[in-house]
Amino acid sequence: MTTGGRRTVVTGVGVVAPGGGNRKDFWQLLTSGRTATRRITHFDPTGFRSQMAAECDFDPARAGLTEHEIFRNDRFTQLALVAADEAVAQCGLDFATGTGYDPDSVAVSIGSAVGATIRLQEEYFAVSDRGRHWLVDDRYASRFLYHAIAPSSAATEVACRFRAHGPAAVVSTGCTSGLDAIGYGHMLIEDGDADVVLAGASDAPIAAISIACFDAIRATSARNDDPEHASRPFDATRDGFVMGEGAAMLVLEEYEHARRRGADILCEVRGFANRCNAFHMTGLLPDGTEMAEAITDALRQARLDPSAVSYVNAHGSGTKQNDRHETAAFKRSLGPHAYKVPVSGIKSMVGHSLGAIGAIELAACVLAIRHGVIPPTANLENPDPECDLDYVPRVAREGRFDTVLSVGSGFGGFQSAVVLSRLP
Structure with missing residues (x-):
């Protein structure tokens, strides 16, 4: 692959977000100005300073994941896989058969700030009997615990699903991880290291440990009596953010590669x-x-x-x-x-x-x-x-x-x- 004048375009978008399980529902929510923030249902938030979140109504089995994929992966990886499925379906590349592209030129770049928070919390509860024992019992740990410890497993799962043999990485730069992962994918195309990049980010941080961390620094809103209106950027009465979860994946593609196959180009990364x-x-x-x-x-x-x-x-x-x-x-x-x-x-x-x-x-x-x-x-x-x-x-x-x-x-x-x- 040569690098001269290489440009990056977007040919697919996939989203799993609060208030919408796919790209269409997500867009309808945004353009209607509706909010998806509510009292936390993932666990009992009683006693926490902030008791609200924007949760995804997400069922991995209904979204198309197999029992094996669900069992071995934390929620954040599950969200990423489903968002990637939708993006790939839109882009028109045939990843099922591998025709029309070179698998060695397909890369994966995924952002995540906190990785497998939910799975790690569940695993700790299991091996410690919910914190009752200082010396944990490893017999109660899952054989896929390494998947949870290493955020890179999300990139591996996406790469395996779509037979991507090019560079694969997880970018973790806090709340800019999603932008940076897509930016990194853009640079892979510019530099000639890939012709196609599955790029995006996923996080599922709505767990007691995460809520406690942000409670401690008072970064989240305490407007628990009105969750729908708690997140109010640029308003004089704002008092912090509301935790959310979700994933979005883009198919980034080198411009000439997309043009030659007649792809529907959505926009260009400039x-x-x-x-x-x-x-x-x-x-x-x-x-x-x-x-x-x-x-x-x-x-x-x-x-x-x-x-x-x-x-x-x-x-x-x-x-x-x-x-x-x-x-x-x-x-x-x-x-x-x-x-x-x-x-x-x-x-x-x-x-x-x-x-x-x-x-x-x-x-x-x-x-x-x-x-x-x-x-x-x-x-x-x-x-x-x-x-x-x-x-x-x-x-x-x-x-x-x-x-x-x-x-x-x-x-x-x-x-x-x-x-x-x-x-x-």
């Missing part, structure tokens, strides 16, 4: 960049410098002026510092255009699924380009005066959105940006 603020594990500098630098670099790669951006998918977590931080980053990187371009945050509807959300948001961006509609920011009733941009409150907006910017911000100081464009 630029990807990330930075680390090297400042604080959870804190953010108020001026948004590092996120602004990631945005500027991604636009430079795309050879686009900031004025070309027609929609920004914000990180929009609903925490006080993050919303102000990225508002400042948009102003710093986009200049006066920041006040003209619509910006919205879908975490207001599907929660914050940690490492998965960046891929889920990019899936929404692809669909926004495709359908000419941008999702709103739900629950935005009382805008924060410091967040003074056009955040598309409560109602979706129609239009032509040729170039979309999606950003992410993660604990550890990670800041990432991806630019997508409609093909001329």
